[in-house]
Ligand SMILES: Nc1nc2c(ncn2[C@@H]2O[C@H](COP(=O)(O)OP(=O)(O)O)[C@@H](O)[C@H]2O)c(=O)[nH]1
């Protein structure tokens with residue numbers, strides 16, 4: 001799963017990319033050039049279970065981030081930058097809240113909502129062009145031959161175009177499952193879930209809990225498929241450079257209780273509709289990524305397609321119960337193991353042992 005980082009120039013996109021993926025890349029990203037990096041999804045459950053099981057290997061879930069060049073007022077230049085975004089599953093829009101006279105803002109002042117709107121309009125115009133082009137093609141095809149699938153596409157495209165003309169991003173629309181499938185194929189940018197990353201100044205860190213209200217962004221946070229996460233790029237960049245042992249001390253000095261990096265990655269994971277189930281034992285403690293709402297049999301496929309194919313039962317225990325019990329045997333004695341069938345909907349933090357044939 002991949003999340004594309006977008007935003008105006010000089011807002012801290014590449015800095016964020018470096019913090020999330022710990023990759024060392026140049027600050028300058030040319031239009032059309034994209035950096036792809038992998039971020040480990042922090043998971044205290046895996047860490048705690050690993051302390052108990054002392055496995056040879058610990059494996060966390062991962063997600064990918066892509067850093068593209070900054071978006072500009074120039075539509076032509078943007079279309080090159082937007083290409084790598086079409087493949088992304090979600091977007092992270094870095095919004096500048098920090099004030100720094102050394103780094104002039106292209107619009108001359110700090111205004112989070114204005115910047116959010118200006119990027120949103122760029123994305124909507126791009127989608128509108130795409131929808132119009134597609135509609136022309138679909139109408140041509142329908143003239144040649146009637147086809148229910150193409151008729152469905154046409155009706156979805158007409159609805160999308162109407163929404164975009166009314167300045168409504170497609171992530172706020174509701175689609176039936178078959179419609180959703182059709183829209184996904186069009187790779188519309190405003191249909192992707194959106195994470196707004198508010199990049200605060202280090203002098204504002206004490207106000208991090210109130211920054212959404214301060215910048216009048218409460219309305220954004222309640223929109224469908226949308227999340228807002230404040231974060232201080234400058235401090236997080238400093239933390240990312242430090243050896244692990246010194247991070248806690250520095251966080252204390254700044255009065256931060258939770259790593260912004262961790263919060264952002266976890267918010268991305270949730271926004272993508274992902275959860276983790278866990279497996280643990282002596283060889284490995286591991287988090288496995290699945291989509292929320294997946295059945296036990298489907299989830300088994302995350303480990304191996306053979307386990308999915310030859311699925312018999314899933315033995316499930318809650319991670320916190322297993323941790324408190326101290327071992328599988330004690331958890332079993334306490335009756336905390338459940339035997340679930342293939343239709344069981346896997347929950348975030350389930351520890352699972354799959355029984356399978358073959
Ligand atoms: N004061 C301050 N400067 C920042 C912050 N984040 C990034 N910068 C600076 O802003 C400039 C642009 O950052 P960069 O990550 O390259 O932005 P991009 O153009 O969006 O990729 C660099 O000089 C960064 O050091 C921040 O939180 N506070």
Ligand SMILES: [Mg+2]
Pocket residue numbers: 013014015027028029068069070
């Ligand atoms: Mg950059």
